[in-house]
Amino acid sequence: MAQVKICGLTRPEDLTAAAQAGARYAGLVFFPKSPRHLSIDSAAALAGNAPDLLARVGLFVDPDDAALDAVLAQVALDMIQLHGSETPARVSEIRARTRLPVMKAVGIAAPPDLDALWDYGLVADLLLVDAKPAPGATLPGGNGLAFDWRLLAGRRLLRPWMLAGGLTPDNVAEAVRLTGAPMVDVSSGVESAPGIKDAGRIRRFVAAAGAGA
Numbered sequence: 001m002a003q004v005k006i007c008g009l010t011r012p013e014d015l016t017a018a019a020q021a022g023a024r025y026a027g028l029v030f031f032p033k034s035p036r037h038l039s040i041d042s043a044a045a046l047a048g049n050a051p052d053l054l055a056r057v058g059l060f061v062d063p064d065d066a067a068l069d070a071v072l073a074q075v076a077l078d079m080i081q082l083h084g085s086e087t088p089a090r091v092s093e094i095r096a097r098t099r100l101p102v103m104k105a106v107g108i109a110a111p112p113d114l115d116a117l118w119d120y121g122l123v124a125d126l127l128l129v130d131a132k133p134a135p136g137a138t139l140p141g142g143n144g145l146a147f148d149w150r151l152l153a154g155r156r157l158l159r160p161w162m163l164a165g166g167l168t169p170d171n172v173a174e175a176v177r178l179t180g181a182p183m184v185d186v187s188s189g190v191e192s193a194p195g196i197k198d199a200g201r202i203r204r205f206v207a208a209a210g211a212g213a
């Protein structure tokens, strides 16, 4: 039974669908190149009206202090997700500056990539284990790309963690079984179009992850 984060929510009805299905985390994207990017005003409205059961996670890619401050001045967030090339030192700085829990994404394609999970486990509150994007990809995540989950089998991480990357209602149960992930994160796998979530797919995903309401 894995807890679920639905990422890249852009419409109030999608937050409602996520909460009703039993998801625990709602991801709001602050990355202009993403089709799920939110303006600060839209994010403030979505976060301000989010169902109580959903923790609001702000997703950033290599944000500078000004970008973080601008969002946090107006948007009520419960957690920061860092999905860029932030160093461990920068993760610590952002944690201290925002006084929020920080989840650091680590891209995995091959066994040597797993070493970073240790380095970031020393400084982040949570880890997000995602597929490493293809070279030259526009987005560092949210690509619907999976990695070989067997790389994680039997591995213990220093922090609570989420599995991500190409998860769908049809494969999430197998992904949880193989990796033992306590939490899972999905974006494109529950969409009908980029940035538009599908309530039926959200329900099926959460149920398959074993966390359904």
Ligand SMILES: O=C(O)c1ccccc1N[C@@H]1O[C@H](COP(=O)(O)O)[C@@H](O)[C@H]1O
Pocket (backbone or CB within 6 Å): 007, 008, 027, 029, 031, 034, 035, 036, 059, 061, 083, 128, 130, 139, 140, 141, 142, 143, 144, 145, 164, 165, 166, 167, 185, 186, 187, 188, 189
């Ligand atoms: O969702 C996005 O648009 C996004 C943009 C930039 C960085 C990360 C993004 N999403 C995160 O990527 C993973 C995997 O997504 P998917 O399920 O494979 O589409 C997930 O952690 C999202 O939070």
